[in-house]
Amino acid sequence: MRPWNTGTLFSIALATSLTTAQAQPVAEFYHGKTINMVIGYTVGGVYDLYARTLARFMGKHIPGNPSIIPQNMAGAGSLKAANYIYNVVPKDGLAMVTFARGLPMEPLIGSSEAQFEASKFTWIGSGTSEMSVCATWYTSPVKTWGDMLQKPFTVGGEGSGSDPDIFSAILKNTFGVKLKMVSGYPGGNEISLAMERSEVDGRCGWSWSSIKAAKPDWIRDKKLNVMVQLAMTKSPELPDVPLIADLATSERQRQILQLVMSRQVMGRPFAAAPGIPEDRKAALRKAFDDTMKDPEFLAEAQKLRLDVNPVSGADIEKLIYQLYQTPKDVIAETRDAVAKGSQ
Helix, strand or coil: CCCCHHHHHHHHHHHHHHHHHHHHHHHHHHHHCEEEEECCCCCCCCHHHHHHHHHHHHHHHHHCCEEEEECCCCCCCHHHHHHHHCCCCCCCCCEEECCCCHHHHHHCCCCCCCCCHHCCCCEEEEEECEEEEEEECCCCCCCCCHHHHHCCCECCCCCCCCCHHHHHHHHHHHHHCCCCECCCCCCHHHHHHHHEEECCCEEEEHHHHHHHHHHHCCCCCCCCEEEEEEECCCCCCCCCCHHHHHCCCHEEEEHHHHHHHHHCCCCCCCECCCCCCCCHHHHHHHHHHHHHCCCHHHHHHHHCCCCCEEEEEEHHHHHHHHHCCCCCHHHHHHHHHHHHCCC
């Protein structure tokens, strides 16, 4: 019988160790561990608030009750955080990420260096679906949809793949809106400050829930001109603000809008690295769903004015699959509109 050499024994030991780790019960694996919650934006924005609130309550619903520690990683409209989770962190379920709801579409219609396949993320869930708006500061001469089509104005953006940049490009290149993008702001807070300082007129691709949570006084004091709803379904909270889908004048415009605006369904997405063990994936998804029904979480979300209308990880997976089945000619035209940008 041939004796085993050292290399062979090491390979067997390593394989046995990996198999044992993957088979380790979920509660045993997570007990005493820490999950890093990577947030693709700066502190204080609604993505940040949502992630920090989830981190406070989700750990008690995960078997083994790990701690969840928030970690901000702003950059390129949250693309930096998405690439990091997909390519760098171990595939063990000890890291989660929240990033722009539009980033899963970036490999399909964007122009940035997205280093991921959207379908391969481990989708945990979304805290809510969203409706976004175009709005300008109250002193801006651009106050209505008609003004947007006739008067030049500037809007703030965060980087390729983010809602403000993508939605602005579509409005400019598909509908003829006379806007110009000033991009590169780290997050929504910085764009809001730029509006107050008159560095930009406004922002397109701004979640209505974010405005309600972060700037309720701006709504109360009529500091904003809300000009158009960016969604496929109109919000009853803004009955006098036109819906972009109703302003489409051709079937091709409606198809492009469907492709771009469907991201609103996953308004506050949370994901883990691709390829984590299936039992941990199931545990994280269940813990997320349970947190969305947790009375303490819901009370805190209400206090922070965070909408809670959850979407499951399985439904996000299904949505992304459907969007990637869009006809190639519609994808090409949408990508061209995004590539032209709104500079």
